[in-house]
Amino acid sequence: MFPQITIFGQVIGLYITMMLFGVLAFGIYAVVTAIKRKYDFIDMVMFFFILSIGVIIGSHLLYALTNYKNTVSVLENIKQMNIINALVKIFNGRAFYGGLIGVLVIGFLVVKKDNNYMKYFDLIAAGIPLFLFFAKIGCFLAGCCYGIQSKIGFRYSDSQLTETDGITRFPVQLLESFFCISLFLYLNYLLINNKFKNKLLYLFLLIYSAGRFFIEYLRGDMSRESWFSLSVSQIISILIILFVLIRFLIFNKKNNNIKEILL
16 A cells, blocks of 8 residues: 655655554553553563564564475575575564464463563553554555455555555455454553453453454465465464463363453
């Protein structure tokens, strides 16, 4: 739609710009919330820094796995390439679910040693959909993650992906953006009112995964890898939902007021 703008002769990509806005919004929200809740600021920043490693590794690794045909092709011809160029071709992309899984793996390893860090997961659970609200607007402007062909929608003429140009497509990115900001408001309400304490992350995973599963059907870039007529994101969504439901059953055995704190 509007993949880039030119300011003082400099071309600025709006996808990256919106991603940065998302990071900034998340950061401001985290700082303000930490001050209000009297969290140890340095402790929180260090925890977030550790988690950022998981985001970087996980997002690029899942991208390489889901685009395994490209990965296999590069590995088959790796002798003819510079090792750096080969790695760039394999990992030159990011997958949100990969970054999320990276956060969970590293975060739970830290929490296992010190359960006090679990409170920061509540803040992260509310902050992630705030970040995604901006990121998905960036996707809309760039033309990536585009929607199905539809009579209602927008027609791209200068997209990053040429296959979207000239076709009216449903604005699935804006739908997910609206879904994410609604989820942020709900989770922030729970956080402010101390509901679902230390378990807000599980609630985020459950709601986002369920929403993402159905939103995937409105995406038009179905040339992505899929199994059993489901996209990789849908399969991951199902696995996450099962994981959360199992965790909820465990919590419910220990504490019978799970239903009460959802209200």
